[in-house]
Amino acid sequence: MKYLEMSKAELETELAREKAIYDSFLARKLKLNMARGKPDEDQLDISVNMYSGVPSPISEDGTDCRNYGLLDGITEAKKLFADILEAPAENVIVCGNSSLNLMFDTVARSMIFGSYKGATPWMKQERIKFLCPVPGYDRHFAITETFGIEMINIPMTPEGPDMDLVERYVESDPAVKGIWCVPKYSNPDGYTYSDETVRRFARLRPAADDFRIFWDNAYVVHDLYDDADKLLSIYDEAKAVGNENIFIMFASTSKITFPGSGISAIVSGKENIDFIKSIMTVQTIGYDKMNMLRHVNFLRNIDGVRAHMKRHADILRPKFETVLTAFENELSDLPNTSWTNPKGGYFITLYLDSFCASRTFELCKSAGVTLTNAGATFPYGKDPEDRVLRIAPTFPPVDELKLAVSVLVCSAKIATIEKLLK
Numbered sequence: 001m002k003y004l005e006m007s008k009a010e011l012e013t014e015l016a017r018e019k020a021i022y023d024s025f026l027a028r029k030l031k032l033n034m035a036r037g038k039p040d041e042d043q044l045d046i047s048v049n050m051y052s053g054v055p056s057p058i059s060e061d062g063t064d065c066r067n068y069g070l071l072d073g074i075t076e077a078k079k080l081f082a083d084i085l086e087a088p089a090e091n092v093i094v095c096g097n098s099s100l101n102l103m104f105d106t107v108a109r110s111m112i113f114g115s116y117k118g119a120t121p122w123m124k125q126e127r128i129k130f131l132c133p134v135p136g137y138d139r140h141f142a143i144t145e146t147f148g149i150e151m152i153n154i155p156m157t158p159e160g161p162d163m164d165l166v167e168r169y170v171e172s173d174p175a176v177k178g179i180w181c182v183p184k185y186s187n188p189d190g191y192t193y194s195d196e197t198v199r200r201f202a203r204l205r206p207a208a209d210d211f212r213i214f215w216d217n218a219y220v221v222h223d224l225y226d227d228a229d230k231l232l233s234i235y236d237e238a239k240a241v242g243n244e245n246i247f248i249m250f251a252s253t254s255k256i257t258f259p260g261s262g263i264s265a266i267v268s269g270k271e272n273i274d275f276i277k278s279i280m281t282v283q284t285i286g287y288d289k290m291n292m293l294r295h296v297n298f299l300r301n302i303d304g305v306r307a308h309m310k311r312h313a314d315i316l317r318p319k320f321e322t323v324l325t326a327f328e329n330e331l332s333d334l335p336n337t338s339w340t341n342p343k344g345g346y347f348i349t350l351y352l353d354s355f356c357a358s359r360t361f362e363l364c365k366s367a368g369v370t371l372t373n374a375g376a377t378f379p380y381g382k383d384p385e386d387r388v389l390r391i392a393p394t395f396p397p398v399d400e401l402k403l404a405v406s407v408l409v410c411s412a413k414i415a416t417i418e419k420l421l422k
């Protein structure tokens, strides 16, 4: 029965029932974790062959990968990322083990040197603002917060960020210098930007000429189902309207091969790429080419990547479905409660009734289930309605996940009934 249709007495009975279930969880002294967006061990195992049989350390263009050289990466790794990210290889720089590091560096570079050759450094400008689609990725927000950049919440929709609002801010306020985007299987909703959204991004005419879109394509090939979401190429769309320096794209193989031991890439228009390289060449002589070689040797090409990602999907699908089935069965009667149903990526978002997320989080924590902090998916850790919980189903084994979700749905029910009874 829907909670909103229950009398006070019925709600009290329901609360007592859920509390008894909760007490039984407490007695089990659980230690479970649904906070970490990490691959599980089986996923890591499917890439171990990368370490066997790299035939030669010499890359396609004759470079000895054991030695210094090639700032922007080996030719075959550039081609691989070009195919994955749908842009020409000459617009790709292949880098080290983390795309987040590249995003941090891109903000730092813009603060210190400006976002293009000859631009005024952001830190010499009076006020700097970033648009932050919410809920979003906490580590993006941590970067902008660390540099003292003011963050403005932009509501997410299943089509992407609210583009009317994005256009209004970007095209009227010269203090707005950037926007964080995770365009495919967004963290944490799992939404993919619609064609219209990508086109509107590509056509932005910012009030600030040093504005850039930070296009974090972290989940570009991370489909769970054959009828995968399709994302338009921002490179093609921006190029078509002569605006290819409006975006800087980031990606990595962190969740293709090994997080922390993969390879990463930047893609952008020629002017941005040349400018980035002009600073990067002072930062480093070059990234780990042996790792690039290992990756290309193992993944081969875009078809190889897709086949490999199907193996990840086979491991992940049952985990996502475990969570979604539990939500469907247990949370459908709760008011103002919904969840996303992504076809890929690493997360599901649970939207509870307002002012129920922190209480649910605390109840889970006391029962030994760790979730991503309530509020973490918002700038400054503040979810104004205290509604959002990010669920990361990938890391725990299915049996642990089932148990953790049972604790979560029980906690969500308790928090919601307590609120209704207030």
Ligand SMILES: Cc1ncc(COP(=O)(O)O)c(C=O)c1O
Binding pocket: 037, 097, 098, 099, 100, 101, 137, 182, 187, 216, 218, 251, 252, 253, 254, 259, 260, 264
């Ligand atoms: C949206 C998003 N971007 C970037 C990263 C981190 O990427 P990397 O390992 O390449 O630094 C993550 C990891 O969870 C992520 O969710």
